[in-house]
Amino acid sequence: MIAFEVLARDGAARRGRLVTAHGIVETPVFMPVGTAGTVKAMTSEGVAATGSRMILGNTYHLMLRPGAERIAALGGLHRFMNWPHTILTDSGGYQVMSLAARRTIAEPGVTFRSHLDGSLHQLTPERAIAIQQLLGTDITMALDECTPYPASYKAVEKSMELTMRWAERSRDAFVERPGHGVFGIVQGGVHCDLRLRSAAKLVEIGFDGYAIGGLAIGEGQATTFAVLNATVPAIPDDQPRYLMGVGKPADLVGAVLRGIDMFDCVLPTRSGRTAQAFTRLGPVNLRNARHADDPAPLDPECPCPACVGYSRAYLHHLCRSGEILGSMLLTAHNLRYYADLMAAMRAAIEQSALADFAAGFEGAI
Numbered sequence: 173m174i175a176f177e178v179l180a181r182d183g184a185a186r187r188g189r190l191v192t193a194h195g196i197v198e199t200p201v202f203m204p205v206g207t208a209g210t211v212k213a214m215t216s217e218g219v220a221a222t223g224s225r226m227i228l229g230n231t232y233h234l235m236l237r238p239g240a241e242r243i244a245a246l247g248g249l250h251r252f253m254n255w256p257h258t259i260l261t262d263s264g265g266y267q268v269m270s271l272a273a274r275r276t277i278a279e280p281g282v283t284f285r286s287h288l289d290g291s292l293h294q295l296t297p298e299r300a301i302a303i304q305q306l307l308g309t310d311i312t313m314a315l316d317e318c319t320p321y322p323a324s325y326k327a328v329e330k331s332m333e334l335t336m337r338w339a340e341r342s343r344d345a346f347v348e349r350p351g352h353g354v355f356g357i358v359q360g361g362v363h364c365d366l367r368l369r370s371a372a373k374l375v376e377i378g379f380d381g382y383a384i385g386g387l388a389i390g391e392g393q394a395t396t397f398a399v400l401n402a403t404v405p406a407i408p409d410d411q412p413r414y415l416m417g418v419g420k421p422a423d424l425v426g427a428v429l430r431g432i433d434m435f436d437c438v439l440p441t442r443s444g445r446t447a448q449a450f451t452r453l454g455p456v457n458l459r460n461a462r463h464a465d466d467p468a469p470l471d472p473e474c475p476c477p478a479c480v481g482y483s484r485a486y487l488h489h490l491c492r493s494g495e496i497l498g499s500m501l502l503t504a505h506n507l508r509y510y511a512d513l514m515a516a517m518r519a520a521i522e523q524s525a526l527a528d529f530a531a532g533f534e535g536a537i
C-alpha cells in the first residue's frame with residue numbers, strides 16, 4: 173500500500189501528496205525517465221538537485237542488461253543507481269512493442285528477442301511483476317499491451333481485453349509490502365466506450381493507482397484531451413492518476429487541468445541531448461547561430477547550473493562542438509524547467525488560479 177492524499181482542488185485539478193517507502197512526492201509530479209538505471213547525462217545527485225523526488229525506470233532495459241537478479245543481489249535499483257527517492261518502473265510492455273525483434277503476443281504473455289543480442293525472452297504478467305519486485309521499485313506497473321495507433325476498433329477492443337486479463341494476473345502476482353503499490357493501466361485507444369470499460373474493469377480488480385496508457389502516440393493533442401475528459405471521471409477520485417509518456421509543457425498543463433497527477437516523458441532529457449532547451453519564453457535551439465556571441469544566460473531567472481554559470485554563447489559552442497557537457501547542462505536545465513513547471517502548477521491549484529496559469533500555454537485549455 174502507498175498513501176495518497178488530495179490536499180487542494182481547483183476544478184478537476186488536484187494538488188496531492190504521495191507517500192512511498194522512499195519518501196514524499198508532491199503532486200502533480202513529473203518523473204524524469206531513467207531508462208537503463210540512469211537519467212541520461214545526469215548524476216542521481218544532479219537529478220535530485222533539479223527538485224525531482226521520483227523517477228521512472230524501464231523494466232525491459234534492466235531485465236536485459238544488467239539483469240533484475242543481478243540488481244537485486246546488489247541491493248536493488250535504488251542502491252545500484254544511488255537514487256534514495258521514489259522509483260516507478262514500467263512493466264516492459266511498451267518497450268517490447270517498440271524495440272524488441274520478432275515478438276509474439278499470446279494469452280500467457282509476450283515472447284521476444286532482445287534488441288541487444290537476439291536472445292529469447294518471455295515477459296508474462298507474473299514475470300513483469302517479479303522483475304519489478306527484484307528491482308525494489310516503489311510503484312509497480314501491471315503488464316499491458318500498448319495498442320498501435322491507428323488500429324481498427326475490433327483490434328483495439330481485443331488488445332484492451334487482453335490487457336485487462338493481464339491486469340488481473342498482475343494484481344494477483346503483486347506482493348503487498350508497506351510503501352509499495354501497483355497501478356493498473358487503462359487502454360482502449362481513442363474509443364471512449366472502450367476506455368470506460370477498461371477503467372471499470374481495473375477499478376473492479378482494485379489497484380493503488382491508475383494509469384492511462386496508449387496516448388500521445390500520434391492521435392493529436394485534442395484527441396488526447398477528449399479521451400482524458402471521458403476517462404478521468406471513471407477513475408477513483410481518492411487515488412493517483414498517471415498519464416504515461418506525456419509530454420510537452422502545454423500537454424502537462426492541459427492534463428493537470430483535467431485531473432492528472434503524474435507524468436513521465438523522455439522529452440526534457442532527449443531534447444537536452446539535441447540542443448533544445450525549454451524556457452519560460454518558449455523553446456530555444458542552442459545550435460542556432462544567433463547565440464554565438466550572446467553573453468547572456470539561457471534564462472536569467474533559472475537557478476540551474478547551466479543558467480547560473482554559463483552564457484548562451486558557451487552553450488552554443490558546446491552544442492556545435494558535440495561536447496558531452498552541452499548535453500549535461502541542457503538536460504539539467506530542462507529537468508529544472510519541468511520540475512519548476514510542476515511546482516508552479518501545484519502553487520496555482522492551491523490558489524485556485526490554474527485556469528489563469530494555463531492560459532499562458534497554447535492548446536492547454
Ligand SMILES: [Zn+2]
Pocket residue numbers: 470471474475476477478479480504505506508
Ligand atoms: Zn536553467
